[in-house]
Amino acid sequence: MSTESTGLGEPDRTLHLLWRERLGEPVGSRGPKQRASVDAVVDAAIAIADEEGMEALSMRRIAERLGMKPMSVYTYVPGKAELIDLMVDRSAGEQPLPEPAGSLRERLEQIARLTWNEFLRHPWLLSIDTSRPPLGPNVSDRWEWSLRMIEGLGLSDLDMDQIITLVTGFVSGPARAYIDAERLHRTTDETDEEWWERNAPILDQIMEPERYPISGRVGQAAGEEYGAPSDPERAFEFGLARVIDGIEAYVASASSP
Amino acid sequence: MSTESTGLGEPDRTLHLLWRERLGEPVGSRGPKQRASVDAVVDAAIAIADEEGMEALSMRRIAERLGMKPMSVYTYVPGKAELIDLMVDRSAGEQPLPEPAGSLRERLEQIARLTWNEFLRHPWLLSIDTSRPPLGPNVSDRWEWSLRMIEGLGLSDLDMDQIITLVTGFVSGPARAYIDAERLHRTTDETDEEWWERNAPILDQIMEPERYPISGRVGQAAGEEYGAPSDPERAFEFGLARVIDGIEAYVASASSP
DNA sequence: CACTTTCAGCGTACATCGTACGGGATTATT
DNA sequence: AATAATCCCGTACGATGTACGCTGAAAGTG
Numbered sequence: 001m002s003t004e005s006t007g008l009g010e011p012d013r014t015l016h017l018l019w020r021e022r023l024g025e026p027v028g029s030r031g032p033k034q035r036a037s038v039d040a041v042v043d044a045a046i047a048i049a050d051e052e053g054m055e056a057l058s059m060r061r062i063a064e065r066l067g068m069k070p071m072s073v074y075t076y077v078p079g080k081a082e083l084i085d086l087m088v089d090r091s092a093g094e095q096p097l098p099e100p101a102g103s104l105r106e107r108l109e110q111i112a113r114l115t116w117n118e119f120l121r122h123p124w125l126l127s128i129d130t131s132r133p134p135l136g137p138n139v140s141d142r143w144e145w146s147l148r149m150i151e152g153l154g155l156s157d158l159d160m161d162q163i164i165t166l167v168t169g170f171v172s173g174p175a176r177a178y179i180d181a182e183r184l185h186r187t188t189d190e191t192d193e194e195w196w197e198r199n200a201p202i203l204d205q206i207m208e209p210e211r212y213p214i215s216g217r218v219g220q221a222a223g224e225e226y227g228a229p230s231d232p233e234r235a236f237e238f239g240l241a242r243v244i245d246g247i248e249a250y251v252a253s254a255s256s257p
Numbered sequence: 258m259s260t261e262s263t264g265l266g267e268p269d270r271t272l273h274l275l276w277r278e279r280l281g282e283p284v285g286s287r288g289p290k291q292r293a294s295v296d297a298v299v300d301a302a303i304a305i306a307d308e309e310g311m312e313a314l315s316m317r318r319i320a321e322r323l324g325m326k327p328m329s330v331y332t333y334v335p336g337k338a339e340l341i342d343l344m345v346d347r348s349a350g351e352q353p354l355p356e357p358a359g360s361l362r363e364r365l366e367q368i369a370r371l372t373w374n375e376f377l378r379h380p381w382l383l384s385i386d387t388s389r390p391p392l393g394p395n396v397s398d399r400w401e402w403s404l405r406m407i408e409g410l411g412l413s414d415l416d417m418d419q420i421i422t423l424v425t426g427f428v429s430g431p432a433r434a435y436i437d438a439e440r441l442h443r444t445t446d447e448t449d450e451e452w453w454e455r456n457a458p459i460l461d462q463i464m465e466p467e468r469y470p471i472s473g474r475v476g477q478a479a480g481e482e483y484g485a486p487s488d489p490e491r492a493f494e495f496g497l498a499r500v501i502d503g504i505e506a507y508v509a510s511a512s513s514p
Numbered sequence: 515c516a517c518t519t520t521c522a523g524c525g526t527a528c529a530t531c532g533t534a535c536g537g538g539a540t541t542a543t544t
Numbered sequence: 545a546a547t548a549a550t551c552c553c554g555t556a557c558g559a560t561g562t563a564c565g566c567t568g569a570a571a572g573t574g
Binding site: 288289290315316317327331337 | 530531533534539540541542543
């Protein structure tokens with residue numbers, strides 16, 4: 001139930017693993033051939049996390065998937081903490097990063113949608129504490145790309161940093177809601193209506209309606225409009241539009257005087 | 258109360274625990290006196306999570322803190338999952354919810370700062386999947402209060418819902434960064450400069466500067482301005498101002514025509 | 515060829531976790 | 545006094561991450 005974190009492993013060891021492709025492999029190793037590879041381990045881990053969630057990810061399950069015994073995984077990866085860093089960086093490299101083009105609004109939307117897509121592909125990213133992201137090649141490339149999208153607008157370096165942080169940070173909220181709703185539908189056979197019919201009697205008995213007039217009204221309106229308790233995709237579009245409006249206004253006022 | 262209802266499963270149990278105070282206790286229990294209480298368990302759990310983080314929270318540690326044996330905790334709480342729901346709802350009730358007053362901007366700020374404070378008091382809230390919040394009394398009160406803060410502006414019910422979601426959702430990003438930075442300072446004896454001096458040589462060797470011109474420039478500018486790798490409190494203020502600007506513009510356009 | 519060095523793979527073991535089960539101790543009701 | 549309910553806890557099970565050290569395969573060296 002508790003969340004995993006990035007950046008917990010040995011920095012030295014982790015960095016060398018993250019940048020292994022651009023560093024060149026150590027040549028002339030003596031022992032037996034490796035049966036697998038770091039990439040195979042990371043792929044297996046991501047596959048498990050995608051299919052069954054982060055709580056199902058264990059070193060033993062990874063080994064099983066690769067046809068090895070548990071301890072053999074440690075031949076490729078120092079531990080679980082470092083493996084998670086590798087998973088995050090690998091996920092960050094899946095989508096192409098197109099050359100900057102279009103209006104500011106279009107560019108910020110592109111950044112946000114890229115992040116959105118990544119969360120939908122790999123829901124487990126949301127159960128990971130990525131506050132201190134691993135400084136791997138793909139994460140770094142993506143950061144550079146994001147900044148390049150808003151380069152040349154007359155913004156200070158600090159403003160650029162804060163704007164990108166705001167846009168990408170915003171996405172996690174609605175993405176969480178989306179993933180959660182989807183998982184609920186997949187896990188249980190219950191429809192939203194059935195769930196509501198099962199819980200409503202208890203809530204009716206417990207929550208005095210006169211204490212929650214606005215929640216009640218808003219909740220009902222939302223339910224009728226969405227045909228569900230929530231519509232995260234819509235929340236994403238709504239929030240994104242507001243955030244970009246705010247940023248546009250700021251850029252206009254910060255670059256003109 | 259002792260009905261082993263086949264129709265109602267887990268949510269039933271959790272809801273009754275959450276609303277236990279307003280439901281009234283079952284009177285005339287036969288067995289031995291209880292040595293502790295649900296509140297004592299929840300308090301102990303929150304204390305542990307506050308002091309040592311979510312990963313240190315275990316049923317055994319809670320028992321230890323209460324002077325009982327591990328399995329006795331299950332007398333008060335069905336399991337760890339339910340306990341976490343109780344922790345979240347209890348945390349939501351710590352701060353007073355003042356009557357709505359002031360401009361829209363001031364009100365939205367108040368909502369955001371309340372959320373911000375809550376995350377700083379209880380950092381473990383950030384390592385919890387709160388996408389489907391427990392429908393407890395404090396969480397419900399807070400939701401109602403938030404909606405009441407923007408009632409009467411001519412907004413549709415859906416817009417109200419989405420605006421509150423946006424404002425509170427935004428906070429988690431910078432709060433995560435803040436907590437993480439603070440934890441890093443407390444955990445290690447290293448200053449930011451020492452950390453950088455230790456990692457810079459590796460990064461210099463690995464990351465070709467010509468591939469990351471903007472990141473390099475922005476990172477350096479930020480470092481010099483903040484005297485640290487980041488300044489989450491500033492990011493919070495910056496982002497909040499943008500988000501509210503965007504919402505204000507929307508409210509003006511949505512309520513006038 | 516024989517011999518040495520190195521390292522992949524894995525068997526075993528340990529501490530820690532959540533919690534199912536069932537039994538003794540304690541109390542209020544009958 | 546008998547009965548029924550209920551707290552507390554001893555024991556145990558399966559799962560987790562991973563430390564340690566062995567075995568045998570492959571490469572380098574003579």
